[in-house]
Amino acid sequence: MSSMAAAQQPASTLDQRVTDIVSVLLAREAPERVFAPPFLIAVPPAQLADLVRRLEAANGALRSAEGLVPVTPTSGRFTLRFEKATAVASFSIEPRAPGRVTGLRIGSAVPLADDARTIAADFAALPGRSGFALVRLGQASPIAAAHADSQFAIGSVFKLWVLDALAADVAAGRHRWDEVVRLGPRSLPSGVTQDWPADAPVTVETLATLMISMSDNTATDVLIGLVGRERVAARVRATGHSDPARMLPLLTTAESFALKLSPSSTREAYARADEAGQARILAGLDTEKILADADLTALDGAPTAIETIEWFASPADVARVLDGLRQSRDPRVLAILGVAPTMARDLRERFAYVGYKGGSEVGVISLAWLMRRKSGGWMAVTASWNDPAAAVDPQRFAGLAERLLRLAASD
Structure with missing residues (x-):
């Protein structure tokens, strides 16, 4: 693998994990396929689903994720876009395959405009x-x-x-x-x-x-x-x-x-x-x-x-x-x-x-x-x-x- 490809690999992995996180939040993917077991012990799937329900009740339907900013090879942040607000989320993944999500923090929702x-x-x-x-x-x-x-x-x-x-x-x-x-x-x-x-x-x-x-x-x-x-x-x-x-x-x-x-x-x-x-x-x-x-x-x-x-x-x-x-x-x-x-x-x-x-x-x-x-x-x-x-x-x-x-x- 070339040095350029190696440099691009972490960002590519992080980008895929953002897609996976949103799929879980939208109930299109099983949390167990995306999140590491220690995370799901601390934040069980039912608690994660309840968080999404509360966010959508206050801010409208979750639409998409955008603006991935890699922070390290195993962490980054992105913006969740709701119908009426946005929220910055930070996350981290395992350093080795399969690279499951080990941490997720969704910040405060900020109304559009x-x-x-x-x-x-x-x-x-x-x-x-x-x-x-x-x-x-x-x-x-x-x-x-x-x-x-x-x-x-x-x-x-x-x-x-x-x-x-x-x-x-x-x-x-x-x-x-x-x-x-x-x-x-x-x-x-x-x-x-x-x-x-x-x-x-x-x-x-x-x-x-x-x-x-x-x-x-x-x-x-x-x-x-x-x-x-x-x-x-x-x-x-x-x-x-x-x-x-x-x-x-x-x-x-x-x-x-x-x-x-x-x-x-x-x-x-x-x-x-x-x-x-x-x-x-x-x-x-x-x-x-x-x-x-x-x-x-x-x-x-x-x-x-x-x-x-x-x-x-x-x-x-x-x-x-x-x-x-x-x-x-x-x-x-x-x-x-x-x-x-x-x-x-x-x-x-x-x-x-x-x-x-x-x-x-x-x-x-x-x-x-x-x-x-x-x-x-x-x-x-x-x-x-x-x-x-x-x-x-x-x-x-x-x-x-x-x-x-x-x-x-x-x-």
Whole structure:
């Protein structure tokens, strides 16, 4: 076989597999003939068929696949075209014959001729409250926005302000990225450091990276203790937060859990108190004992005090702190933000840089991206959804956010 033929062979195999995948999705081919057994164990044929039914119910009949882009000899992506939308799919195949499909991910469906007005209408259809902002950083008017100045519970997106305060301290010489500190009291997951040995030595840079990339709560609380709650509060104000009283006093993650797990009388007293009163309640809270004794499944049901015990910011506030972080002269700041970009690969390839932080709890989801275009301009996409009555749907919200990202990429 010539070298040219060898180079063409992977693309030819991938192209055939795209045809086969579509045949399975259209129920014209048996999944067992196309997909490898481990895939069908993870995603049984009935689940695959149900996925297609849901996609077609929302987007019309599946018509075709087009635009194969080989990524490696054993992976690629293509576009599924529905009657009313398109969706980018990525897949992988076995490296040897018969080259069955080992992975398939279908991204969010994007309506044909999608635009800011259509996206805003679909955000408005969410139960509860939602808002978003797509902005060119450094420009006054957003490209697209809805309720961008309204305050929302943002979950772990608040950790952007902790990173901002830490970066300011490093720049001022108060701390160093390679400084070693001891792990403090444990919070609850997410994260990993709550399971590490007590008082384990960890560098500041490692803690910051875990805080952003894995949303590690214990690492976050250690950094708040290192920098100081008041210094983080000062950065909340300095970044132009539009209603800092909603964010302050800044809760540690452990305090947030402890308050939510406390009797309703404590939660109600905290909600009624002013900032000074809330600080007094936090000072008297036996956080370690509450977390040790509580039934943690209580946090898995209905939303708990998401309008009073949380971290609050508007989409525009989040865009402002992202703007401050991107202007940092310390390359580690953007490196930390960019560890887990959480963006479809075809979208990432359209930007020179992507950083990300997300946050959620029952009834709350918030997503924030910082992007630099290959032409040099910086952009941010921030979005939040709160529903005090029920859990939110992360996949539905991620689909809306991806449409904003695609709008950003096409701007």
